[in-house]
Amino acid sequence: MATQTERRERTIALLLDAAIASLNERGYAATTTHAICERAGLSQGALFRHFPSRRALLAAAATEVARRQGIAFAAADLGPVISREALHRVLRELVRLGSSAENRTWHELMLAARTDEELRSALEPATDEYHRILMAGAAGLFEAASAPDPRALLRVVISVVDGLALAVPVSHSAADIDAAVDQLATLVWPVLQE
Known part of the structure; x- marks a missing residue:
């Protein structure tokens, strides 16, 4: 018997899990407490017993997404970027992670927070943690590089990866993504050699 x-x-x-899946599949506006509870097979009373509001639940979902992305990033075991081939491999993996259901959930919340100040405030701890996880996990990627500011370079790479991830389900084919990754590697490799 469970405690x-x-x-x-x-x-x-x-x-x-229900909030993350609903955000990914239905979007922010359709991810109501009713929809989350229905998906989870729980009552709204159960939801509000653990979370004081929808925003609190979504902030907790964002924290969970950050945790999962950190685990996925670490599990990818990308290693340091010491060659152009390694850079291609890392960029491909970053695009794959960026296109995951968890990351799409993250984007959905970030877009909603752009115009919802209370949500943005509720998401702030998760956002800080997400960026900490990304920077810590990626620090080893460019440790062998002599780029002037590897963190700034990583931010640029992540921004491109996020843009590709947003476009994948809408307008980009696999060939488009491969071409974009190749172009990004062509642009980034010389910066790593400075």
């Missing part, structure tokens, strides 16, 4: 703590953790996990 109260185990039941609580399971309920929270169900709610987070």
Whole structure:
């Protein structure tokens, strides 16, 4: 028989999974507390027992997404970028991670937060953690590079990867993505050699 703590953790996990899936599949506006509870197989009372508001649940979902992305990034074991081939491999993997359901959820929340100040404020701790995870995980990628500011370079790369990830389901074919990754590698490699 499950303990109260185990039941609580399971309920929270169900709610987070349902929120993440709904944000990815239905978008921010359609991710209502009703939709989340229906997907999780729980009552709204269960949701509000653990989260005081929809925004609080979505902020917790963002924190969970950051955690999952950090695990996925670490599991990819990309290693340092010491050759142009390694750079291509890293960029391809970053695009794959950027196109994941978790990252699409992240984008959905970031776009909604652009015009919702309360959501933006609720997401701030998760955003800080997400950037910390990305920078820490990627620090080793460019450690062998002599680029003047590897963190700034990483921000540029992540911005391009995020742009590609947003476009993938709408307008970009696999060939388009491959061509973009090749072009990005062509632009980034000389910067790493400075």
